Amino acid sequence: MIRFSLRCDKEHEFESWFQSGAAYDGLRAAGHVGCPICGSTAVEKALMAPAVRVAREGAAPSLTAPANPLEAAMAELRRQVEENSEYVGMNFVTEARRMHEGEAPERAIHGEARLEEARKLLEDGVPVAPLPFLPARKAN
Structure with missing residues (x-):
């Protein structure tokens, strides 16, 4: 990487x-x-300098701690989405369409979809939006 x-x-x-x-x-x-x-x-x-840390500076920073305000905002968004919606994984397209057509109860969901599938949902009037982060199982 x-x-x-x-x-x-x-x-x-x-x-x-x-x-x-x-x-x-x-x-x-x-x-x-x-x-x-x-x-x-x-x-x-962009021009970048290598990150070099001398040994006496102490422990390495946590890889999970946000490095800047944008990362902190993204982490908070992820926390809110995960706490307030149901992860339906690769069933997202099917479940979103079922809810839109009244075949499943309305609720907040998040999951995964291929770009073509997401475009088709939008073309069909299904209200969906991309999330700016990967599912937790794919984020590593």
């Missing part, structure tokens, strides 16, 4: 992890790397 500092054409700076440099290049070329602030896919690598 490699972490890149990135910048969009609107000058928003952010970081993201990729499997490799080649994986980043492929995702960017396909338009799958977007700014989390404005959504722009005109993204470039």
Whole structure:
């Protein structure tokens, strides 16, 4: 895994992890790397310095602790979604459609869907929205 500092054409700076440099290049070329602030896919690598920690600075920071206000807000959003909705996994499309058609009780759900499936739900008038994080089982 490699972490890149990135910048969009609107000058928003952010970081993201990729499997490799080649994986980043492929995702960017396909338009799958977007700014989390404005959504722009005109993204470039920003100049970055290596993170070097001297031994006397103490313990390494927790990988689960938010590193900045944006990460803290995303963590809070995730907590709210997970506490206030039912995770239906890969059954999301079926369950959302069933609720929309009155075949299942209305409730807050979250889960996983392929992009084409999510677009079809929207085209059919089913109110859905993407979440800006992966399910907990896929986040590692």
